[in-house]
Amino acid sequence: MPEPDQRLFFLLQQAAHRLRVDxxxxxxxxxxxxSAQLGALFAIREGGLTQRDLAVRLGQRESAVTAMVTRLTGAGLVAKRAHPREHRAIVLELTAAGEAALARVAPEVEEFNARLRAVLGEDGFRRTAEGVGKLASWPPP
Structure with missing residues (x-):
């Protein structure tokens, strides 16, 4: 039996690409x-985020998040309102259409996770989620 591929970085890149495309x-x-917009919508739904906060939460440059927010507001999924305390800041919030979009994708998210569970098993799914969650906050302290 051949040894498992030890090129973990390459394997993570390959898996992330294939999963993202699907x-x-x-x-x-x-x-x-x-999927990037879905992550933004989930974060915005939590409430009180500025574009800068969203960039930090997503681990992206502010310029990339600005372009994404422009697309999301143009699609009517996100609205901007004045920040209650910072006169130059804007708070992002989901519109009714944004909430409806999240409701429409919920079955897809559930199916996607079910497919991952089928491949990894329940314990493997949980352990993978924990490990990838740790990697998402790279670099380590």
Whole structure:
């Protein structure tokens, strides 16, 4: 039996690409959004985020988040309102259409996770989620 591939960085890149392509296809069909936009909508739904906060939460440059927010507001999924305490800041919030988009993609997210559980097993799914969650906050302290 051959040894498992030890090129973990390469394998993570390859897996992330394949998973993102599949997720983007499903999300586009369900609600016309990408997986990156879904992450932004989930974060915005929690409330009180500025574009800068969203960039930090997503681990992206502010310029990339500005372009994404422009697309999301143009699609009517996100609205901007004045920050209650900072006169130059804008708070992002989901519109009714944004909430509806999240509702439409919920079955796709559930199906995607079910497929991952089928591949990894329940314990493997949980352990993978924990490990990838740790990697998402790279570099380590």
């Amino acid at each position: 997720a983007d296809r499903r999300l586009a069909a369900a609600a016309g959004i990408t």
